[in-house]
Amino acid sequence: MKIKKILVSQPAPAVVEKSPFYEVTQKHNTKIDYRPFIKVVGVSLKEFRSQRVEILDHSAVVFTNRNTVDSFFRICEEARVTVPETMKYFCNTEAIALYLQKYIVYRKRKIFFADGKFDSFMELILKHKEEKFLLTLTEPNNGEIPDTMAKLKLNFSKVVLAKTVAAELEGVEPSDYDMLVFYSPSEISTAVSVFGAEKLPVVATFGNGTACAAANAGLTIGTMAPMPGVPSMAKAVEIYIGKVNAGQTPDPVEIDGKVCGKAAEFLKSQEVKPGRKARQRKKPDAETETKTQKASK
Secondary structure, eight states, X not given: OOOOEEEESSOOOSSGGGSTTHHHHXXXXXXXXXXXXXXXXXXXXXXXXXXXOOGGGOSEEEESSHHHHHHHHHHXXXXXXXXXXXXXXXXXXHHHHHHGGGTSOOOTTTEEEOOSOHHHHHHHHHTTTTSXXXXXXXXXXXXXXXXXXXXXXXXXXXXXXXXXXEOOOTTOOGGXXXXXXXXXXXXXXXXXXXHOGGXXXXXXXXXXXXXXXXXXXXXXXXXXXXXXXXXXXXXXXXHHHHHHHTTOOOOOOOOOTTGGGHHXXXXXXXXXXXXXXXXXXXXOOHHHHHHHHHHHO
16 A cells, blocks of 8 residues: 555645645655644633633633634734733744734743743743733633633633634545544544544654544554654654655554543643652651750750
8 A cells, every 4th residue: 555645634835835735746656635623713802801801801812723823913903902012922832923923023031931831832832931921712612721720720821812613524435545644633523523433544744732632532643743853744744655655554552541641741740840849857766865954854
């Protein structure tokens, strides 16, 4: 079996030659189609107000994706809320932090970002635990960030600013493809609910959350990114195709249960930190105890 046709759950690139998958199609003579399985829509001003959250009651905003960034500033404009220059912004990746330049003047002292990993993002937020955070969310979400922030007793409010809904998939037939490429758990959920897990071919997943969703759905994960030496989805797919088309049978990706429980692992790591261990009283030896007793008499 060879990988001849792939479906990527993303909008078609405006310029095909600039797509990260273009080199894959040229090198391996593989056809790649694009079809989003989901779409994200921002909430209305009425939906926002129904959550009874006041933006100006907070000193920092937490973003984990661009959709909530767009929705946040749109809501501010529609509600005529002027965000003060003192507002701080916490982003889980540098890409999202840079995206903020679309709406505000980028100042490093007010914008903080992590490397995309759950632990480092939580550590970043913990360093500024005196802030009152507004946690922006897309619905549905796995609840790891709000649950962890609550258990860490941080001062925060959560607000849903965007919703993920299934896209129109009429005409899509999974059996026509040798691999499906997914970027989010919601895409996995949509694919399984529309087609059934048993009808889906091998999948490629981006990020631990997507891989966990695929594993929990019983799908076969052929490859995933990012991994050491494999930073992008296109590179992971290219390596996988090269092996399969060369007659090799790559082992399916096995997902460690710890990867799917990032919040629990992080909270456990916070229980005992270097320098936080309680000092244990040194038990006096028999000679010292005898001298102490005599002195008290």
